[in-house]
Every structure is written in C-alpha cells, then in structure tokens.
Amino acid sequence: MGNVLRPDEWEVPICYEALGARGISLGHGGLVALPEGTDFAAVARDWLAFMADESCGKCTPCRVGSRKAVELARRGERTALLELLDVVAQTSLCPFGQSIPGPVRTLLEMAR
C-alpha cells in the first residue's frame, strides 16, 4: 500500500531492497510528491476512502473497520481512529488491511 516519507527520510535509493531494509514498501512503484502546505488530514481521509473502496470484504476488521475509519476521520475523532487503525492493522486477514493503517497514522501525525 505504500508509505509516507517525510523529507528527513528521503535520502534512500528507490529500489525494493533498500527501501525494504528500512521497513518501507515501494508498493506499485509509483511516487507521489506532496507540496508544502498540503492538507495532510485530507490526504489521510482520501487514503481511508480508498481503503474502504478497495477492501474485498472478506474479513471483519478491514470490511467494517475501513468504513468506520472514514467516518471517524470525517468527524475528527482522532483517538478513536488511532485505536481502530491499530485493531485493523493487527487483526486483518491479508496485507491490504494490515498495511494501510501505517501510512495513515503517519499522515495524521504530520497533520498535527
């Protein structure tokens, strides 16, 4: 699903091995640069909406949690959202549900 890299993390070769060594997943290989002044909370909401769209629905945490996360993010219930993202990341059946919460948490931190 990818990761969010802050400027201080940019000094790294763009390849699976090097990124993997730092615990970063290259995902589909696409890079998106976000300019200064970006509304990171909005990006996080967008990612969560993407997650809710893409969830296959097989396991409960990802199926129900993804939609609930969107609602919590819209309402700005940050603590509840972080708790939920932890449950989704820890308990989802496949790497999709397991990996989305990570970058969203980073974005939420950046949005503070």
Next chain:
Amino acid sequence: VSRPRAEIDGRALEPLPDDTILAAARRLGISIPTLCHLPRLAPDGGCRLCLVEVDGRERPAASCHTPLRDGMRVRTSTPRLARLRAGVRSLTDEGRPTEPAQTDHPYLRLDPSRCVLCRRCLHVCEEIQGAFVFSVVGRGAEARLALGSDDRFATSPCTSCGRCAEVCPTGALADRDGVAAAGGRATRSTCGYCGVGCQVEIESDARGVRRIGGAHDAAVNHGQLCAKGRYAHGWRSSPERLTRPLLRVDGRLEPIAWPDAIEFAARRLGEIRAAHGPNALAALSSSRSTNEAAYLLQKLFRSRLGTNNVDCCARVCHSSTAEALRAVTGLGAASACYDDIELARVIVVVGANPSEAHPVLGARILQAVRRGARLCVIDPRRIELAERADVFLQLRPGSNVALLNGLAALLIARGDFDSGYLAQRCSGFGELAASLPMAEIERAVELTGVPLDALRAAAALIAAGPTLFVSGLGTSELTQGTASVHALCNLALLSGSIGRSGAGLLPLRGQNNVQGNADMGASPDHFTGYQPLGAADVRARLGELWGGALPPTIPGQRLPELLESARQGSLRALWIQGEDLAQSEPDQTRVLEALGRLELVVVQELFPSRTTDFADLVLPAAGWLEQDGTFTNAERRIQRVRAAVRPLGEARPDWEVIRDVANALGCGWRHPTPERVMDEIALAAPELFGGVSYLRLAGDGLQWPCPDAEHPGTARLHEGGFARGRAPLSRVAFAPSPESEANGFPYRLITGRTLHQYNVGSMTRRTPARELAPGDLLEIHPDDAAREGLATGALVSVESRWGSTQLQARLSERVAPGTLFASFHYPESHTNRLVGRAPVSRGALHLAWSVVPAAAAGTSVAHATTHGGSAMNVASLVQRQVQSLAPTASCQDAARKMRDTGVGSLVVAEADRPLGVVTDRDLVLRVLARGLDPAIVPVREAMSRMPIYVSHRREVSEVLELMREHAVRRVPVVDDDQALIGVVALDDVILALSAGLAAVADTIRKEM
C-alpha cells in the same frame, strides 16, 4: 524418540498431521473464541476472533487456519489479545446491513439486519449440502449475503435442509422451529422417513415436539438432516390422527376400548383359523414400524397361528434386489457401507435419485464427486446428480438389462475385468462371456438409445474402479427387476468391487425399516435372520424359543398372491400394519376388490386412509417420535429409536398391541419392553444378531452380522470372500417390458419421489411440506408437450392399459422425449391406477409403463384451491370438475365414468339435484364384494346411504361437522338455485381449517 514439541499456554503437545492451533488448543481443553469456524469444514478465517500470539510473529495469528508446527510457542490469552478481540467484536456488531427480512418460505427466513457475514451458512450449504444457495455480493462495507439470484428461498436451489439456520450464530437465518423452540428435553433417536437412518436430536416438552436437529456425532449423518427429517414432524399432532381403537359396527367405525379391541382381534383370528385353517390368515408388517413389531407380528402368525403368510411392503420395491443379492452373494443386503462413498474412486448411481429420495446420502455422494470421485449416472431422467456426472447414460425406461449387459460386454471385449478377483471369488465367467458377444454392445445402443461413446466412457470408468454401485428402485421396481440386479451384480463382480473398500453394492432403501422388516422375517419364505423354513437346527432352536408350535416348511403366499387369494375368497383375514395398500399397491382396482372381500381386516395406522376404509378393526398406532425400538438402515445398521413424546391420545406402539393380542390368544409372552424383544431376536437368529443388545446399540448402533457380544459388527460384507463360496456370474437375457407391446400408448411413464414428500404422503402431506410441493406433477418434455398442445399447469388425462388418472403437466427437459415422469404422493392423483404388476419377483411395475396423455376436457385445475382467509365458506373448496350421473345408471356405467375421467367419486343427481355420492369403494364393497352384477344394479343402490348436500354458502367448519355426523368424505355442493356445482372433500376441508394454511392460500391466491 523425543520430537520437538509445540507449546500452547505453557502446555507441551505433539502436533498431529494437518493440525491447527485451534484444534490443538481444543484438545488441551483451552477455549479460544470463534465465530466463523465450524468443525470438519474448511477454515474461513474471516471473523478474526480466534487470534492468538505466536512467538516470533509480529501480528497475532488466526488459530483456525494457522498450522501448528513443531517448536511453536503459542499464547491464547493476553491483554493485547483481549483488547484486539474486543475491537473486532465491536466491529462485527456494527457491520450489519439494514435490509428487510425474507419470509417467503414455510420453514426458513433470512433477516439481513442480523447478518454479521460470518459465512457459516455459505460453507455448510456448499461443503455439506452442496446446494450453493448463498453467495457474498458487493465489496468492502457493501458486501452482503445474497440468497439465490433474487434473494428469495423459493426461487433459489435451497433444499430446506435447514443446516444454515442451525449454524447461524446470530439468528439472521432462522427456521420455524428454532424461532419457536424453548429448549425442552432432548432425545436421541433415528429418523423415521427414508432408509438412510439419520440420527436426530428431538427437543420436546409438554406441548409436543418443538424442534428436530441432526446428531453431530452420528456416523450416518454427522449432524446433517433433510427437510423431511428436520421439519416434517407436524403429522404427530395432526387433528386427523387416529387416537382411539375403532370397530366397524353396521358399516361404520365406532370407538371402542382397547381391551375390547384386543379381545375382538384375538377372537376373530381364532374363529377364522378354526373355521378355515391357518392359511386363511395373513399379516403384512410395516417397513415404517420397528424391528420389534415386525418380529413379534411374524412370530404371532408363524408360531401361534401356524401360517407363513407373512409379508411386507418391500415386496413392491425391494424384494427383487434382496433376491438377486442373496443368489449372488449369499446375503440379501448392501455389501458396502455409507463410508464407502467417501472412500470410492468411482461411483455408479443407477436407478436412484438420492438427491430427492435420500437427501443426506445424495449430498454425501455430491461432495465425494466434488472432492474428485468419478461419477456415472444411469437414469431415464436427468436427475440432479446427472448434472455432476462424468458420464450420464439416459436410457429408455425398461432397458436396464440391455444397458448393463452392454457394459458387461464392453468390459469383457476390452479385457477390462479383474481376472484375479474372478479367478479367486467367482464362477461362470466363461458362460457369461459366451452370452455377451460384441453384438450385445450394438444391441444395447439400439435398445437403450444411449450412444456408443457414452457406453464406452461408462465402461472405462467402471474399469478404473473398484466401483461403488449405488442403486435404487429404478433397478428393482419393474418387470425385469431381479434380472436388472443380477446384471448389476455381474458388473460389480467383473470389476472386482464387492467386498472391497470404497466399492461394492449399496442399494438404497425407501423406508426407514425396509431392511429391518426383511431381517426380522416378514417374508413368507424365511424365518428371522433369513433362516430357511426347513432347516432342522433352525426349527429346533425356534421351536424351543417360541414354545413349541412352528409353521409348515412350505413358504406362505407373497403379497400379490395374498391379494389374489383374498379376491377369490380363500384368504379371509388380513392384519395390515402401517401400510396404505389401497393407495400404494399397483393395480389399484383389484386391490380394492381384494380388500372388500376379506372377512376380517385389522389395520394398525396413524391416520385414516383408503385402507382403513376397509378395516373391521382400526388400531391407532404410535409413530416414530412416540415409541421405543430399533430401525435398521440401508447399510445394515441397527439403531435405537426412542420415544420423545407420548403417543397421541390412546395410540399405542405396534409391538405392544401385537403382544397383547398374542396373550389374548393364550401365548403368555413376557416382553415388558422392546428391549426384551431384541434380546429374543438375538437368540432367534444368532448368526446375524447374536451380539445385539440395547446396551450395545447406544450411540451409532451395530451393523449386522454381529454374532456375539464381543463382535464389533460388520461395516462391509464379503471382505474375506463370499460365505457361500464362489459368487456366480449370471447370464441375464433382456426381455422387453410387456408394456411395450401395448398398442396405441406412445409414452413411457416412470414414477418417483420428490424432495419434500414421502411416499403416499400420509405424514408429509400433513405438514407445511405441502406448501413446497402442493401436488403431484407430470413431467413432460417440451417437444412432446408442443406436439400434444400442453403448457405447464395444464391438466392432463393420462391413460394406461391398467387405468387412468389426471395430473398437472410440468414441461421439463429432465425427461427425454417419449418419457413421462410422475410423483405419487397425493391420493387424489391415483397414480397407481396406471401401474400394473411385474411377473418375476412379483414386485410392482412402477417403472416403465406405457401411457397416452391428452389434455383433459376443460383445462381448469381440478383441485381448484382458492382457499380464503379464516372465515371461509365452502364455495372456495369446491372441486368443480364434478362428474355426475343419473340414479338409474348402472354401476358398470359408474365404473366406466370413473375410469374415463380419473375421479374416484361421482355425484348421483337427478335433473341437477344431487341425491348422493358414489365412490369406487362403494362399487367394490356394495356391489362386487356381494357378488352382484354391476351391469344390472343401478347406481342408486350403491350410493352413499345418507345423501346430504350443502349450500355453497355454508361455513367450512359446519361442513366438517356434517361430514363427521354422516360419516362421509365427500359432500355435493349446490348453488342458490339448488343446482349442483361440485363436490367438497374431507381432506380439503381439514386442510383448509388447519393452522398455517392461510399462508398457503395467500401464496396460491397471489399466483392465480
């Protein structure tokens, strides 16, 4: 040798092959919460509640699908797990849709607002029943459970097995009984419908049976049931049940006390025996009743009354199979067991439709095929299993022997036979090979209509065996029944299948205790346990056990011969246990005549039937939910039946009544319980049952032979060889059905059972199953229908050279052009009027007879069911296609009219004013049985003694009272001008008044 061990919560254990953490934890008694998990099914893994921590893993693992490996250290209970499980649980609860509930089904309903998408229903439906009703549509949060293609049970492939409702953890899927059940006492017993012998758990309380579920630890069904076993128990408290003994006085059945009933039966049997000898008496034991009842009935007639005139309804269906199997293998029973289905590499299903008639086994066969077993289906009808078959041979009805001979010829021609097995265990190969030249293959193609390629493919499958041959009445209940089974045995021997694991012969039994009835000696030509009538040691043993008197060594008469003797007057008394001869026997007209001539007819029954109409004494019987005893299923497994509720009213178990009649005849039988009867059976036939006792029958029962107390029972027969030495291969010549010679009948008709009904339907028609299968249907191929100008729903008059009736048509490509299929569950269909007798095994020719269909004059539905709401007048129940005739017409005219129109009763009317009703039974009882000439006697003389008629405005409940008062089953209905508009039948009145029928009426009204 010490192996590295796994550890769960600090407790060490050795992983088993294919072990999961969950399974291992449960073995240790450690409880892990689960939601989607079901034992014995593939893990789903979606609910995420069974999470555990595994050392060295960052995330928790789902224990249901994580294999337990050597060296693993697992913790099932930590604060983190508790927090995560709580989080998942709250998500589970939140993710429910809000659609309205589905309530279009008599048993099942879906309430999506309770669904947590655990998919348990989906898994049991796929992996156990094989019906594939459920799916999940939509993605992510939009995902929801879908039912069929339009979210309705009625249009889905649902078979109403009810397992989904049983496993649903939230009640989103629920069933009628689950909703109503309030716990109650649980009783383990054996289902009383078909011969599969499923183990049931019956929940009951003071109000009666509340709910029936499958016994999960049962070897036969592993918790699975079919719609009939699970739901069709409403007959037990039907208002129509016989609840008091009835004696015929002046032509009417009047209640009497039990002691008087017992005394009457004993006295009349004794008198008739004294006047006309033992062979003026006969007994028919019931395949629905217990082993204990069958044993005591044959013992009473053989020992005290001295006749071998004992038979049972298996004569109609199963006797050809038993005879052929005994001739070939020495034992007239299945060589294989149900577990062979899962072990089989190749399964041949021939002349059986287990998906509808034996649903739990049908599902097991389907699942075996899904897991890779090869399947060949041989049937004139494209049954459900045919859709899953590697090879489907759609033969012409009645051409079984030609087909099986053709397959044998192919095996021989290709050298595809098990020569080692044949050399060691069989005889007659040379003669068989000589009788099956290559020309036999071409002949098979010509006679069966099956293409050569398909025959070759089937032969190749069988050759890849050993093969499990699952057969049904399509092989046995027809003219060449015995020959068909011999031809099937040839294939089983050529392929080396009998006595091998995952192979052999598995004939399915139609009724719960067909097997047990034959085992107990309900047959004119052998004693209990198939012991010969003439064997000195057997006679010595039974003579001692039975207190002296024994019947002659000459066999008694079989059922068809008994009926003929009754017609001719030499048989005078018949004890009929739980069988509606008048409806289920072929050649119905002659059966009615036979019954009408008997001096004494004693009937043990649950319900009034066409047969009790002929009874002098009716003894109300306890049904399978109400008595203790045993049934023996199709794999020879003797299982316990236990009373869950008391018999209704004064009804009593069959065995107990027979004991009392015997004692009234001076027998001095001391059997306080059926358990003591079984102890005696063990002594009577020690080779098969010597080790059988109720103590040992707890749980899964015992499969006979079980000769002594240490013997574990026998799952598979003939494993070490055939008891009688070599099994003979038989030369079997194809003979065309005599029906094929009848000119002017272009169609062949086959009959069979449908999923929701059971045989003559005396039980299932009294349950909501009626809603799922509201009447008998005639399946006809669309090409034939087009030629005859018929549409689905048209009323068709069907005529054979044996008789005629009317059935509703359903266009279907399940039958081939030229073949018709009809079910026979409803008495008003009179399907058996169309069917004649088979000469060889003297069974019935239920399959393959010639008929001519034609659209009936006026295609209004005869059984016009436009039942209204609660306050109904009788107009809505009127059968309008009433036939009437003048009082001066002769009885012969009446009989002709009945035959031509296919109705069983006529209104006698003068200038449209009804004077009375005459039924086919009246003609028999009041004319033929008295030796009067029907051509001379006017119908006025034979019609109902107390002619009444009612206005179409009368309330239905009042009409019922009138019918009771006048003891009539049909009443003419007139309009405001007193002109005849039709008749109303008792069955319809009672149905209309029964609870729950309003819903049926609603459905029907909407569709009309």
